[in-house]
Amino acid sequence: MSPSRNPRRLSVVAATAVLITLAPIGVAAAQAQVTRIRQGSSTDVSRTAWSGPAYTMNGSGGIVTATMTQAVNAIRGGTGSIDVVVLAGSGTTTPECDVITGLAGVNSCTTLTLTAARDGDNAQVNTDIRNAEFVYFAGGDQCRYVAWKGTALEASVESVVAKGGGVGGGSAGHHVNSDIVYDACAASTTSAIALDDPYDRSLTFTTGMFRWPNYANTINDSHFVTRDRMGRTMAFVARAIKDGRTSGGKAWGVGVEEGASLYIDRNGLATLSGPSAYVVLGDHQPEIAVAGQPLTYSNFKIWKLTSGQTYHFANRPTCGYYLRSVNAGVPSSSLYSGTPVTDCSTTPPPSGGSSFAEVEPNDSRSAANDVSGNTYPLTVTGDMKSSTDRDYFALTLNSQQTLSVSCAVPTAYDADIYLLDSAGSTVTRSVNDGAGADESASLTRSASGAATYYLDVEAYSGSGTADYTCTVTKS
Template identity: 70%
Template sequence: MRTPVTSALVLAAVLAASTVIAAPAQASVTRTRQGSGSDVSRTSWSGPAFTMNGAGAVVPATMTKAITAITGGSGTMDVTVVAGSAPTSGSATPECDTISGLSGVNSCTTLTLTATSDGNNSQVNTDIRNAEFVYFAGGDQCRYAQWKGTSLQASVQSVIAKGGGAGGGSAGHHINSAIVYDACNGSVTSAEALANPYDSYVSFTTGMFAWPNYANTINDSHFVTRDRMGRTMAFVARAIKDGLTSGGAAWGVGVEEGGGSLFIDKTGLATLSGANAYVVLGDHQPERATSGQSLTYSGFKIWRLTAGQTFNFANRPTCGYYLRGVTNGVPDANLYSGTPITNCDPGPGPGPGGSTFAEVEPNDSRTTANSVAGLGSPTTVTGDMRSSSDRDYFATSLTGGQSVSVSCAIPSAYDADVYLLDSSGRTLTRSVNDGAGTDESLSYTRSGSGGAATYYLDVEAYSGSGSADYSCVITRS
């Protein structure tokens, strides 16, 4: 059946408004726009916000947080995805396919750039400057690094300056750190980098981007799956030895694939979604980092983050890490796990201790408790009483003679009580004040001596329920 002319015109207009696929702006640039054909017009934005992903794909959980942070929870915004090459299979716009389905997105434009000169393309820079978030796709971070000094660099910086955001996955994760492992000479393995931290495959680009609260960082991706802890240690040691960072310290930020993603808000607070992430601090000169010789470096401080945990890049913790080193190119065992040091004095890091943790359900029993034992003191845990029978458990640890105090702010929607339990579930002390919105507090000192033992904070609904968060500050001393 033939389509009436009027209907055909209406259909064409609808399609034009929802998806625009433009011809290449130049021979080497491909531009695909999804969503509205017009950019959002707005005088102010509430960011910046960032997403740092262990693999190339967009992670909806952290991207949604970024959208909400930038828009302030009201209205919509425009996103530009920058790629250095087209996907070899499947959709040509996989990042925008995901982003366009999220609430708060007006449009998503994919720009595929294949030459260094494309960084000065006028349409490319117009799209970036008109966006409120720039996402760098996976691929080749060397190509991204080659856009340093082009108009693209300044255009992305302008997005952050107006309160927008940036991020990326895999190669896109690399390019968003202060010091970029650019892989322009080839990709290095952990064994190669530890055997010679000045291997030709270890090359850096500096001065590309300098995001707020994210100074002195070196990102790495696919972290556990591809065993990249060793090479990140070598990168950190090189950065310190070569004076690429300030204050004699460097911070590696490794994010695992499988949905691992850090959302970093404008205050510098990073919250992890999905698979694990690691922050690796080197805070002294390496014992040996010399061209042609294996690395020796003692005392890397490593924070292991799991889903829901936070790391404050503006006020970086000085506790809650475990220690690992490298001797003659051979790293210590168990690089990806360790017993955190929790009763340490503030070290040479840039700020006092302290962490926050948002509950991750299910945590309704001791066996499913959220562990906060590895976080610095004080630790602030947040959650809510979704039902009148809700219980939230948080696991911490105390050594002999160590004390813990808990102070909980309870919202007016419900009455909640708090209990401190030992490892077998026996109640040691409790706070059961009456009344919705009544705060609770308790304290306990472990007697005797001995190593770390597990204790549980149990927050229970007594009456009422709601989605408003309680906030409990756990302080160990």
């Protein structure tokens, strides 16, 4: 938990700023929990298409104008303007919107302060979010933010990304935007505590809240170098792998320093603005990660980024890292710098493929995640949030082209796959019985011209946040 919203008198930047206190649904105004302050235009932008998604991942709570400007321009495609919503769990000031409203291409910025979990179901809150094109999670306490999991707010934020908008956050808001969230709901941990016992009560996690395209299997951390958090991120990564919270037995920690920001474009390419950021990969089981004992984990792969450098989350690199280990709770020296491995000859980089993590809601053909613009082979990841969950992915197939799908299903549930034509009719399917039973299917388009097809992954029984992984090829 890293407080970053400094209490001060309300600063009103735009003449049209409006302060409204909103009552939760079914609660009298005297008991209101939500504060709404809108700056800029009082009318939302109306437009049928946007050019994102785009993301900003900030190491501290404040807006970094360089990456925020990149996100605004990417979403609006260089023309028009967007509406922004800032979500906060506490405070009475508007430091984020004070900066955002001064940027070119911004129509309005609304600060929503939610002080109770049930505020995630507030009607006005969700209307504001769905009408926005960018949602920024402020600093503060990420435990307040994960309490919104399962409320209408979760789906509303996901709808912004699905329509081509974007999300971001700083400090606690950075944490909540990763696939696995260190929620700090019991206590805030340090590197020393986490390495001494990776199952200490202060290490608690929330999964299954947000999963952004190309950003699967990540755990964010903030204030990274200033507060010496490399050690605890190592423990987060080891826990994620040991507890089976990731797909493929790998986890990536993403630590961003104070004042720094990663801008991630729609293709998964991250570019750093500011001092430094680190990507920490664990790609094997920890040697020792048990309650009450110090962590032992060999050869974390660490990429250090400085301003202007990039990391591709869609095609994650296989060299350019340096190695560091933890032995009986004691980490290697010089955790924040090292000589990178530059020879990729023994581990060739991906051969043009890409990855895509599902974005809810995608429970119907009309709401399908469009993966037609990705490169193939394509790795699709997602999960069955409920025993009735259905995940749809749309792609294009040319005449005489063969589509093949092979899905690895976790043991938490039984899932089936269907390949559908453009009208929604089942062309072929794979319905192997049993939790953890893998599925595969293929079809060939014999008609002339190109057409849309759908991969439909359906829960047959069971549910959970463990990822399925589908490899999709076209030949």
